[in-house]
Amino acid sequence: MKHGRLLDNHYNLTILLPAYNEKDRIGNTLSTYMNYLSRTPVYQHQRQTLNNYTTSCTNNLVSGTVSILVVDDGSSDGTAEFIRDRSWFSEQAGPPAGDGNINENNYWTVDPNVNVITLPQNSGKGAAIERGMIELPSSFDQGSSCIRKSVKSLVLVADADGSGDISCIDRMLHCLEEMLSNYSMSSTKRTDQNFGQTPALVVGYRQNLVPKSPLRDLLSQGFRSTVSFLFSGQELGVRDTQCGFKLMTVSAGKVLYKQLNLRRWTQDVEVIYRARLLKIPTAECGIVWVDKDGSKLITKKTDALFVSLAMFGEIANMRLQYALGTWTATP
Template structure:
């Protein structure tokens, strides 16, 4: 076992078909100590919550939180991260379908002492997409990333992969401030990290398109676009006040807010 302990936070919405298999795969992974697994049921309308309650009897490190209504991925992750134990040094977030297998966390290990946040990426050298998304979904993702690069981060190539590692204190500080409830929470995470002076890095990961996505192409792209514009209007003055570099993984002495 590698000497690292973490909390794993997973948002789940209508995942009755695969949540049990996901928890089983995570629990069978022994290379790293996963001290607690926090699953946030984001107002599921199926049997996800009941399945999780049954699994709690088998897995002692499983913690279940619930939103009474569907609030969005960002909201679910905020609840889970703020509930993580302070004494566990790292928080890993992952999609409930394990589109990046749990073993991919080992790619983060060479960088954990130098960066506060590590971003799983499908868009840089040595990333490997084993099963691609449908063409339209992939095209929309490219457009979204181009807008993010134009407005915020010209050298970040994939903000939206759901596989990220935080130092626990950093993750809690950022998610305590986060406003975005939907899918663009990833962008706000990096905005806040930049404003707080935390250093982050993209790390290539293996990724599969697992199917049965909760992102509806008839609605989500428009909502995500307006969320990006709202983030830009909310943060642009503070971002412009920053020097064009980060310093370490501790907050800057001169804070922007």
């Protein structure tokens, strides 16, 4: 990467959590995410890359702010009310003391106020994420007294049960920056002025995943086989199409989730397929994932069969509709 693009970088990160009847689990997710980030330096890979680069701004190379947006997908258990009453909240510890190598400004600044949007009825995970994307600001760059200050607006889509380990955010940021840097050097259309606005997507790859139950394992295998069959394995360019942990630029999120046709279980496949159609740079990044109890898809053995058949039908129909041009991906 070129130093001129990386000096004085600032990330505006929004964590977007779609939630349906998650009152019993989302409090732990919110407190875990907020406390971890408030004690974590922003993008450690970048700091290491620029460690030997001397400038008047080296004490403020990287900074970041974090806000959390929960979209309550018509929950009936009081999920939104639970978040708003803040009984789950614990005071954030803040950056650790005594670290002379890292400026306090280089830690994530976490907004303690969680924003909540409530949908009038349950419309599906894809619909909830789409609604959340509408609320997000776009990426922008602004000048600074240093070489430049690049402000990148990013969104991390995660599951409300906290299955995705938030400690993987640094790894995913590194994947995103590497991808943007490579794209910048290979594209004649890229300039410093639009560097922070380029759509880009990083999809989590769940490593060493051990499902909590044989039924969930059966559903996962069935879904993976369906996608492989309908897309010839390589067309999507992503191995784990089911992972709910995705980091992207806001510009990518607004395009990929705009007017989704698949708004429930299979929305991830359409999002990734749209990225391929629109030639949005996409990378896969290994993450730590803990399969949590409480699946809302499978409660008995017969559910695995019916859900698998429904998913097969939705994805097959999606493949057909895009092939016919009935459904389109528009930038």
